[in-house]
Amino acid sequence: MEQPSADAIFALEGIAFAYPAAQGGCEVLRELDFSLAPGQRIGLYGPNGSGKTTLLRCITGLCRLSAGKVLFHGVPVEDEEGFHRLRCAVGYVLQSADDQLFFPTVLEDVAFGPLNLGMGADEARDCALDTLRSLGMESFADRLTHRLSGGEKKMASLAAVLAMKPEALLLDEPTGGLDMASQDRLCELLKSLDVARVTISHDWDFLAEVSDAFCTIQDKAISWTSPLTSHTHRHAHPGGGSPHSHG
Amino acid sequence: MxxxxxxxxxxxxxxxxxxxxxxxxxxxxxxxxxxxxxxxxxxxxxxxxxxxxxxxxxxxxxxxxxxxxxxxxxxxxxxxxxxxxxxxxxxxxxxxxxxxxxxxxxxxxxxxxxxxxxxxxxxxxxAPTAAYAMERLRMPSKLVFIFIFTLRFIHDIAEEWKRLTTAARLRGFVPKSTRHGYRTLGALLGLLILHSIQRAQRVHEAMLLRGFAGTFRSVAKFRAGWRDxxxxxxxxxxxxxxxxxxxxxxxxxxxxxxxxxxxxxxxxxxxxxxxxxxxxx
Structure with missing residues (x-):
């Protein structure tokens, strides 16, 4: 359905990835094409172990490809320096917020990315505070990261990535472990951002809210689908009889 | 803690x-x-x-x-x-x-x-302020890094140890000076070290993802006055x-x-x- 367009932020062309022989040598992705254009909002779903996270790791150069190439603004990325440039423009929000927050205080953590973009200390501090303010989290600046709740950690890790003003976002199961209220807050926030993104989630309702194109990984390659078809269904309603609509 | x-x-x-x-x-x-x-x-x-x-x-x-x-x-x-x-x-x-x-x-x-x-x-x-002050006083950056990461992760390692020992206790394990006791504690300790190494690798990746290129500067603000x-x-x-x-x-x-x-x-x-x-x- 989607062809890699010339103006894509990043694109994967015919990539393959297999775990090293020492880890079983299992092939996860083969002959896979993928791209993300500015403003595009892709929802990626699929069963555990189908290679969703591996795909994001390939895009950001954390997994080394066994074939194919990664393009960043149409230029092949060949070395660590190239991936460094890509990572500064494509923000990856990890599945585990605990891994993402590695400073004792929230402010230093959010300012870490801007500092790596070459900002001075004061500028990075202002940028971090602005980002926290825009997420309604200015009171978090001096909080200790290990004392935050799960939802707060997720929001802080999102702030840490957004502070770098990324062109594109990669979100790996952003609702994992969040309660309904935190999920709703996150959903509203993502809907208000017009930055291009790839969202991985098992939560269909959430994915449908924050994305407008949907794909899955089938037989080690991307398969585009349109999941929004009408059908009768049964599902649990937390909170019972409150009025709601079905899209 | x-x-x-x-x-x-x-x-x-x-x-x-x-x-x-x-x-x-x-x-x-x-x-x-x-x-x-x-x-x-x-x-x-x-x-x-x-x-x-x-x-x-x-x-x-x-x-x-x-x-x-x-x-x-x-x-x-x-x-x-x-x-x-x-x-x-x-x-x-x-x-x-x-x-x-x-x-x-x-x-x-x-x-x-x-x-x-x-x-x-x-x-x-x-403690975090102490780390940022050390950075500002131009102490060796390795020392500052070790101090900051110790502050951040010592809690997590302690939590992990608690989780592991709780899981063992829930299955009826009582630490005793027996062969079984030492074997179990050894396994738990090994797992703790393994998990810590894996965690370190994930954190390193997270740092790379945010454009880390080997140097760290703190953005903490300090002001000296007459009291100082x-x-x-x-x-x-x-x-x-x-x-x-x-x-x-x-x-x-x-x-x-x-x-x-x-x-x-x-x-x-x-x-x-x-x-x-x-x-x-």
Whole structure:
């Protein structure tokens, strides 16, 4: 359905990835094409172990490809320096917020990315505070990261990535472990951002809210689908009889 | 768990953490080479004065001092036997040397003064602030990194250990000095190390993802003012006094405190006269 367009932020062309022989040598992705254009909002779903996270790791150069190439603004990325440039423009929000927050205080953590973009200390501090303010989290600046709740950690890790003003976002199961209220807050926030993104989630309702194109990984390659078809269904309603609509 | 405060808010907590950190460093550098007992006493007095200013939590301070003084007690027991010199006492035909006792006393004074200096000046800021102040004072970046990451991850490692031992307990494990007990504890410890290494790898990736290129700067804001000047003046004057006593003692070994004081007075008078002459008074 989607062809890699010339103006894509990043694109994967015919990539393959297999775990090293020492880890079983299992092939996860083969002959896979993928791209993300500015403003595009892709929802990626699929069963555990189908290679969703591996795909994001390939895009950001954390997994080394066994074939194919990664393009960043149409230029092949060949070395660590190239991936460094890509990572500064494509923000990856990890599945585990605990891994993402590695400073004792929230402010230093959010300012870490801007500092790596070459900002001075004061500028990075202002940028971090602005980002926290825009997420309604200015009171978090001096909080200790290990004392935050799960939802707060997720929001802080999102702030840490957004502070770098990324062109594109990669979100790996952003609702994992969040309660309904935190999920709703996150959903509203993502809907208000017009930055291009790839969202991985098992939560269909959430994915449908924050994305407008949907794909899955089938037989080690991307398969585009349109999941929004009408059908009768049964599902649990937390909170019972409150009025709601079905899209 | 590891970040309970050891001091209460005081006039010291309102001073610049960088200044406090630098003063603690200066004080310990001055304290370490002291040989004169009276200089050590003076330095200890200075550290106690700072400690009084810092309003420490007595329970936490007591625990800290206990830890240090257990070591000191060991030394005090060993040194009179191992340092050669005049016997001060003889028990079961074993000599306890005067020099050994003197050295043990010196070490006890110094160790407690170190604790008092650091409790007053460094423990009066929270640990992350201490890390950022270290960065700002241009301490070696590896040291700063290790300190920051220890602060962040020691809680997680402790949590992980709790989770692992809880999971074992839930399946009926009771730590006992048996083959099974040691095997299980070994497995849990191995798992803890493995998980920590994997965590470290994930964190390193997370750092790369945010464009980390090997250098870190803190964005903490510090401001020094008149309070800092007063504090620095007080501590540096104290250190100068201690150093003066030490120099006098080394030039005139064997002097007692009273004659040292007289000597110091002479010195000060002479200095004052010279200064007055220089200023043309």
């Amino acid at each position: 590891f970040d309970e405060p050891t001091t209460r808010p005081s006039c010291l907590t309102r001073t610049d953490p960088r200044v406090r950190m630098a003063l603690a460093l200066a004080a310990s550098l001055a304290l370490a080479p002291l040989k004169a007992p009276c200089a050590c006493v003076a330095c200890f007095a200075l550290s106690l004065a700072l400690l009084a200013l810092a309003r420490p939590c007595l329970k936490a301070l007591g625990a800290r001092l206990l830890g240090v003084n257990v070591f000191v007690a060991f030394l005090a027991a060993m040194l009179p036997l191992s340092v050669p010199g005049e016997p001060a006492a003889t028990l079961l035909s074993v000599d306890f040397s005067k020099q050994g006792f003197a050295m043990a006393g010196l070490i006890a004074l110094k160790a407690n003064a170190f604790v008092a200096f650091f409790t007053a000046l460094v423990a009066s800021m929270d 000047a007063v504090l620095a003046g007080f501590v540096l004057a104290g250190i100068a006094l201690v150093a003066g006593i030490e120099v006098l003692w080394r030039q005139h070994p064997g002097l007692d405190a009273a004659s040292l004081a007289a000597q110091a007075q002479d010195c000060a008078r002479e200095l004052g006269l010279r200064l007055a002459a220089r200023l043309g008074l």
